[in-house]
Amino acid sequence: MEAYNEKVDFENPLLSLRIFRSIREDDLFISWHYHREIELLLIDQGELDVYIEDEYHHLTPGDIVVIGSSQLHRDKSTSGPLDYYVLQFDIDQFFDHSTMQYIRFFTETKKPLSRINYIFKERPHVKEKVAGYIREIFEEAAAKPPGYEMAVNILIKNILLLLLRNDPEHALEEGEDFDRIRLKPVFDYVEANLTSRIHVDHVCKLANMSYYYFVKFFKKAVGLSFTEYVNYRKIKWAERILLTEDRSISEIGEKIGIPNMAHFYKMFKKYNDCSPKEYQKRMLAWNRK
Secondary structure: OOOEEOOOOOOOOOOOEEEEEEEEOOOEEEEEEEOOOEEEEEEEEOOEEEEEOOEEEEEOOOOEEEEOOOOOEEEEEOOOOEEEEEEEEOHHHHOOOOOHHHHHHHOOOOOOHHHHHHHHHHOHHHHHHHHHHHHHHHHHHHHOOOOHHHHHHHHHHHHHHHHHOOOOOOOOOOOOHHHHHHHHHHHHHHHHOOOOOOOHHHHHHHHOOOHHHHHHHHHHHHOOOHHHHHHHHHHHHHHHHHHHOOOOHHHHHHHOOOOOHHHHHHHHHHHHOOOHHHHHHHHHHHHOO
């Protein structure tokens, strides 16, 4: 059977996340599929066999498995009732200007993210903490108390930080603090000049690097090309303007330094899977609930 691309629908458009609890009474086999969101499974009761490309994991109560973005996977439950949590999230949305440099650890450019599952087997305290975070996220998303979006955002970052600091085999790519320090003037310049066209030649001088060295250095340090990073920051700013200011789409494009509407729409859809107007309507409708 051909693998299928699963569409993950987020309940709250302000949170690029879906979490639910699933109960299976009968034996069930889920065929090969994939999705761009990272997925964590936490078993509460029963047993589950999980296949991730060429990996196999047998999960029992308390066990967790990580499935990376677009990794082929399937699972099979065969031992009676199964009760488990499913957490899916778009990792890009949980990094901001101050933490963007860490996204490269989770972008899976060299190793699939599922390689970090050894952490849960070798470090039970990490597994226990992550399980606690997943349950907290579920409770926050179910109850929706004031500020729960902030709580969920913090809990996701706690999970990522815990994995980053408990990876002795370096399954997540390492980076040097020196790289980030050297690029700080570049990050500061981008944030201060999002209203205008940002020229690579100028930031090369800020970083004291040649053009070709800078392009490679930035991609290695950040996980995104410099152009991708600038577009990402501009679209994040556009999202904020859409929700806080009364401006036309063309005015917003001008303000963020992307006056070409075709390019603006293309970039916006790349990060949000919808047009700016659709994004605005969806977000404002959610806020009125």
